[in-house]
Amino acid sequence: METPPARAGWLRCRNNVETHTSAEPAVSDTETFLLRLYVAGQTPKCMRAFANLKRICEEYLAGRYHIEMVDLLQNPQLARGDQILAVPTLVRRLPEPIKKIIGDLSNTERVLVGLDLRPARRPTA
Amino acid sequence: MSLNQELAKSPTGIQGLDEITNGGLPKGRPTLICGGAGSGKTLLAASFLLNGIVQYDEPGVLMTFEETSEELGSDLASLGYDLEKLVASGRLVVDYVRVERSEIEETGEYDLEGLFVRLEYAINSIGAKRIVLDTIESLFAGLSNPGILRAELRRLFRWLKDKGLTAVLTGERGDAGLTRQGLEEYVSDAVILLDHRVQEQVSTRRLRIVKYRGSHHGTNEYPFLIDREGLSVLPVTSLGLTHPAINERVSTGVERLDDMLSGRGYYRGSTVLLSGTAGTGKTSLAAHFVDAACQRGERCLYFLFEESPQQLMRNMRSIGINLQQWVDRGILKFHADRPSRFGLETHLAAMQRAVRDFQPLVTVADPVTNLLTVGTHSDVRSMLTRVIDYLKSQSITGLFTSLTPGSKELEETDAGISSLMDTWIVLMINEENRRRRRWLSVLKSRGMAHSNSVREYLLTDHGLQVLDGDSSGQGRMAAV
Numbered sequence: 001m002e003t004p005p006a007r008a009g010w011l012r013c014r015n016n017v018e019t020h021t022s023a024e025p026a027v028s029d030t031e032t033f034l035l036r037l038y039v040a041g042q043t044p045k046c047m048r049a050f051a052n053l054k055r056i057c058e059e060y061l062a063g064r065y066h067i068e069m070v071d072l073l074q075n076p077q078l079a080r081g082d083q084i085l086a087v088p089t090l091v092r093r094l095p096e097p098i099k100k101i102i103g104d105l106s107n108t109e110r111v112l113v114g115l116d117l118r119p120a121r122r123p124t125a
Numbered sequence: 126m127s128l129n130q131e132l133a134k135s136p137t138g139i140q141g142l143d144e145i146t147n148g149g150l151p152k153g154r155p156t157l158i159c160g161g162a163g164s165g166k167t168l169l170a171a172s173f174l175l176n177g178i179v180q181y182d183e184p185g186v187l188m189t190f191e192e193t194s195e196e197l198g199s200d201l202a203s204l205g206y207d208l209e210k211l212v213a214s215g216r217l218v219v220d221y222v223r224v225e226r227s228e229i230e231e232t233g234e235y236d237l238e239g240l241f242v243r244l245e246y247a248i249n250s251i252g253a254k255r256i257v258l259d260t261i262e263s264l265f266a267g268l269s270n271p272g273i274l275r276a277e278l279r280r281l282f283r284w285l286k287d288k289g290l291t292a293v294l295t296g297e298r299g300d301a302g303l304t305r306q307g308l309e310e311y312v313s314d315a316v317i318l319l320d321h322r323v324q325e326q327v328s329t330r331r332l333r334i335v336k337y338r339g340s341h342h343g344t345n346e347y348p349f350l351i352d353r354e355g356l357s358v359l360p361v362t363s364l365g366l367t368h369p370a371i372n373e374r375v376s377t378g379v380e381r382l383d384d385m386l387s388g389r390g391y392y393r394g395s396t397v398l399l400s401g402t403a404g405t406g407k408t409s410l411a412a413h414f415v416d417a418a419c420q421r422g423e424r425c426l427y428f429l430f431e432e433s434p435q436q437l438m439r440n441m442r443s444i445g446i447n448l449q450q451w452v453d454r455g456i457l458k459f460h461a462d463r464p465s466r467f468g469l470e471t472h473l474a475a476m477q478r479a480v481r482d483f484q485p486l487v488t489v490a491d492p493v494t495n496l497l498t499v500g501t502h503s504d505v506r507s508m509l510t511r512v513i514d515y516l517k518s519q520s521i522t523g524l525f526t527s528l529t530p531g532s533k534e535l536e537e538t539d540a541g542i543s544s545l546m547d548t549w550i551v552l553m554i555n556e557e558n559r560r561r562r563r564w565l566s567v568l569k570s571r572g573m574a575h576s577n578s579v580r581e582y583l584l585t586d587h588g589l590q591v592l593d594g595d596s597s598g599q600g601r602m603a604a605v
Contacts, residue, residue, distance in 0.1 A: 086237055
């Protein structure tokens with residue numbers, strides 16, 4: 001498991017592993033996901049969220065995602081722009097529309113629904 | 126708790142509120158303002174914050190969960206606050222927090238550290254001393270885990286206290302408690318309740334201090350006003366009977382009526398009731414008084430509850446009284462309001478405010494009986510008591526006209542308010558030989574030897590003229 005960096009920065013994950021989704025995706029499978037994870041210091045919740053996100057991205061979005069980590073303790077002025085209240089908050093900046101998922105992302109199904117990678121009403125496979 | 130041990134206060138700068146709270150809200154502590162939709166919560170909170178910036182040099186943060194900065198800006202601009210300018214000067218931060226449940230998916234544990242970070246950043250960026258959270262309850266609509274929210278709110282209020290911020294939170298009135306989410310549990314220092322009641326299609330805003338730990342405060346319901354000058358609360362408890370008694374006299378504007386009042390007219394700072402049936406000339410007599418006062422250079426404020434100023438001035442021209450000239454010179458001001466426009470409390474508030482702003486020596490309220498359409502006799506009486514107390518405390522002479530319905534006994538109708546008056550003049554009409562004749566008499570006038578006679582008077586094109594001598598019509602009067 002990687003430790004989240006303390007400052008904002010890009011993590012580029014370009015593993016060209018074959019993309020696989022178990023259900024019909026709500027967005028096209030060629031779009032790149034621009035994800036931003038807001039944390040406040042290296043709390044267990046935030047570290048858990050990052051690990052969960054990394055795992056989910058590798059599994060469902062391999063090769064077409066960017067994760068940007070924002071530590072609000074370092075960059076408090078950034079909280080306002082994305083309307084951040086809760087921590088951790090994952091913001092899907094692209095593809096549009098913007099989506100938000102709060103919490104430690106421990107429920108993979110809900111994260112997939114939140115990212116529009118799985119239709120919300122479809123029973124999970 | 127004795128007075129000198131009282132809490133430090135943070136003045137609100139809101140007319141009247143600092144008086145009933147003995148100096149303002151508890152400094153360095155949170156205060157909850159609750160009330161229904163449209164009760165003026167946001168305005169009260171914002172006034173506290175903006176007055177703090179402008180009048181007391183305390184920078185402030187306004188965190189709004191309901192209105193965007195732009196919406197809020199235009200609301201407050203209409204009251205004379207320029208948010209953009211205050212923001213640009215580095216003394217105000219407005220942060221609009223948007224919580225939309227449909228846009229947020231929740232999975233797993235979270236806390237509201239993001240909100241804390243935002244607040245702290247805003248506070249530190251301007252060295253804020255005051256903060257408003259309007260309405261933090263919106264979080265409950267936006268986030269689905271009330272357990273987390275409650276724990277975080279508790280942490281938030283402790284955090285605000287630790288930081289020594291004077292905070293104002295607003296909350297929507299709930300069915301069971303003061304607020305929907307029971308915010309009052311978290312805020313134990315001061316709670317203010319706002320109420321906007323509509324009775325018989327007449328609305329009145331009221332404010333009550335439900336709780337103020339460690340401080341004296343007024344416990345009544347106080348009416349408050351929201352108008353273009355912002356919000357003002359009116360401490361309307363009777364001011365007591367300590368007003369000065371002035372020996373100076375002022376002319377009634379009618380020489381022979383002065384004669385009837387021991388030759389010198391009314392006492393300055395006293396209250397006068399002119400009562401009579403329709404068409405007796407109550408307004409004409411009031412206009413004489415105003416005209417005479419204006420000629421002496423005294424400022425007059427004329428409250429109209431029936432006619433428009435233009436109509437009244439036209440009518441008075443027909444009896445040779447030119448009031449327009451005094452309006453033009455700025456020493457006479459009319460304040461016309463339909464009684465049904467708002468409730469008694471609001472009328473009282475508006476009257477007090479008008480008096481405060483115009484600083485008159487003479488006021489006329491014509492006819493006060495029209496207020497009975499929006500309140501009962503006892504309500505009107507209690508309102509007038511407060512008006513009179515206020516006028517007396519300012520040594521303002523107050524003249525009130527009262528319309529006596531033809532069908533009722535004169536003294537019964539006026540009994541409610543006449544006891545509040547120092548001088549009571551009754552105007553009457555009777556019909557004799559197919560001609561109407563008007564009569565007046567001084568029923569009472571405290572502190573002077575007044576005439577007991579009933580005098581006939583005429584309304585002529587050069588004013589109201591009291592005829593000479595005692596009238597033989599006295600016996601007939603009883604039959605009217």
